[in-house]
Structure formats: structure tokens, C-alpha cells
Amino acid sequence: MAIQRTFSIIKPDAVAKNLIGAIYSRFESAGLTILASKMIHMSQEQAEGFYAEHKGKPFFDGLVAFMTSGPVMVQVLEGENAVLANREIMGSTNPADAARGTIRADYATEVSENAVHGSDATESAAREIAYFFTDDEVCPRTR
Ligand code: RTP
Ligand code: MG
Secondary structure: OOEEEEEEEEOHHHHHOOOHHHHHHHHHHOOOEEEEEEEEOOOHHHHHHHOHHHOOOOOHHHHHHHHOOOOEEEEEEEEEOHHHHHHHHHOOOOHHHOOOOOHHHHHOOEOOEOOEEEOOOHHHHHHHHHHHOOHHHOOOOOO
16 A cells, blocks of 8 residues: 545535534544645635536535635645545535544535545546645644
8 A cells, every 4th residue: 555645625504513623633543644724715606616527517506615615725635545535534525424433424425515535536536636735835744
């Protein structure tokens, strides 16, 4: 296995429920190290650009409205096989299908408000990290 980086968002529903610390704890317990982190309130343009691959789908407008409805936490996570490791602790897109003990099973009930985003491949991770962070905002561990 290789050390990878992935991009993560704690979505407006989970931020509103004061779950930032609980979700960061899940990342760290899973061996994912936080290399960059900030709170932002996405603009319409920022959210549409981030989810460009979904443009034209029936849930696109609702997704953009939700993602701009309140602040989010965006972060870069690093660890062994980080892309898949993060997807595993997140659980399935629809919380109803998410395995017990995953973030979405424990903290979300709706597919449209499912607590977290995680990159689905190393290529999308690199693109998504660069979408929200400059190189000097990402701080590799020195010890
Ligand atoms: P994400 O990108 O947020 O990590 O979620 P994902 O890969 O598990 O799901 P994706 O297919 O990329 O969809 C992005 C987000 O769109 C919303 N969605 N709603 N109503 C629906 O059928 C539907 N399908 C997708 C979800 O909030 C999903 O996280
Ligand atoms: Mg996705």
C-alpha cells in the first residue's frame, strides 16, 4: 500500500450539528493525518465548480443549494491508501445503506445531507485539493 492524500469536506449539516471534532477524531483514529484544514462558506460558483461532474443530474441544484447553505470544513488527509480508507469510514452515499459504525450511518439520515464528502480516486483528490488549497496551506508532518 502507498501513502496517499485525499480531500474531505465536513458538510453543512454536520457542521451545524457540532460534529467537527467527532468527525476529525474518526479520521485520526483511522490513521488519517490532517495536513490542512479550514472553515469556508462556499459561494454558488465555488460549489457548482466543485460538483461540475454532476451538472445536469436531477439532484445537482439541490446539492449546490445544500453545500452553500452554511459553513463547511475542508481538509487534506494523508495516510496509507487514504482515498479508500476515508471512503470506508464515511460509508455509502445513502446513509440508509451505510455500514454500522461509519460516519454517514452514525451522523446522517438523508442522501441529500450526508455529513461528509471524500474524493473517489487519487486523480480527483489531487484536483479537489488544488481547488481549495494552495501548496503552502498544506503542511506535511515533520515529526
Ligand atoms: P461525495 O462526492 O459527496 O463524497 O459523495 P459520493 O461520492 O458518495 O456521491 P456522488 O455520487 O459523488 O454524489 C455527490 C453527492 O450528491 C448527492 N446525491 N444525491 N438524491 C440523490 O440521488 C443523490 N445522489 C447523490 C449526495 O449528497 C452525494 O454525496
Ligand atoms: Mg463523489
